[in-house]
Amino acid sequence: MTFLVTGATGSVGRHVVARLRDAGAQVRAVTRNPGTADFPADVEVVAGDLDRPETLEPALAGIERAYLFPHDDATAFAELAKKAGVRRIVVLSSASAGIEYKREHNSHSHAWHLAVERAVEDSGIACTAIRPGSFASNSLLWADAIRSGSAVRSPYASAAQAPVHEADIAAVAATALLEDGHTGAKYTLSGPASITLAEQVRTIGEALGRETSFEELTPEQGRAELLRNLPEDIVDMLLGYWAEAVDQPEPVLPTVEQVTGRPARTFAQWAADHAADFR
Missing domain, CATH: 3.40.50.720 (NAD(P)-binding Rossmann-like Domain)
Structure with missing residues (x-):
């Protein structure tokens, strides 16, 4: 086949x-x-x-x-x-x-x-x-700032996500392709833990072996910053997600492990896998 x-x-x-x-x-x-x-x-x-x-x-x-x-x-x-x-x-x-x-x-x-x-x-x-849910790879938005040694400038430092590694998304997809019993399923995926935007930046720094910093902006300042690189509809969607995640953290779900039999990769694992993208 x-x-x-x-x-x-x-x-x-x-x-x-x-x-x-x-x-x-x-x-x-x-x-x-x-x-x-x-x-x-x-x-x-x-x-x-x-x-x-x-x-x-x-x-x-x-x-x-x-x-x-x-x-x-x-x-x-x-x-x-x-x-x-x-x-x-x-x-x-x-x-x-x-x-x-x-x-x-x-x-x-x-x-x-x-x-x-x-x-x-x-x-x-x-x-x-x-x-x-949130892709861990969304943090590549910060790659230029981190590579240059600048602070990551963004609103909503305390927005708590559960970022999922793209390899785990693929693992669930491949399992559903290879194995029977998944027809009609709608698998909502997350990473294994909640982590704020500021903590994500710090975790990337740990993977690089150096300090990274986060400068919190107002939502208005953050919108202007994001519009330099992203379309308006994407910017508004991101800001909406982050604003909500300050008081309502993104849910941590067991789906990756339930489907594949292996725990979802942590954001620290993702950062280690992608350290070269930030160097």
Whole structure:
């Protein structure tokens, strides 16, 4: 059986490929630029673009199970997958798709990710949704400041998240692809512990072996700072999450361990894995 992985060169997709390969599965990795994908020789790398669904028809030939990176035209992918005989799709979604996490600041994310999930479900293909909360990799927003030795400038120093390592997101996705019994599941994921933004910055410093500092801004100052690098809708969503997490910390969930049998990686482990990104 060959497994299809879309978004294969992304932070989660690359780990999905690795997990499937480690399990002895044959993997077909879809990427816009196969020449720069840099996968092991036993991974079949093919050209394909979710923005151009017609390019995916050859990639789907002979595939029974697929990992779908979320995309605006998930319906087109699901239709092509059904036509090709795909029997199972594991879709990367977001915790915001859950009604219990819907807020004003993430209403667009809620609707968008829910639509992606439903596009697959409505196709009749067996579907599992992977719904991570805060990605540990969001802290890469601070990489420039930390590399330069400057303070990380942000509002809401005491916002408490439970950041999840992208490798754990991939591990849950790969488990749902490889094993039976996950059809219809919507797995909301978190890291194993609550940690504030200021503590995250300090933890990155510990991984680097040097001190790092956090300068707390007002929400207005923080918004202006973030808008230098991010779109307005993303900035407003982040600020909304952080503001809420000051008084209502992001829940710590056991899902990663329940699904994979292994504890979720800590933020300190993520920082150690990504120390080079901050040097």
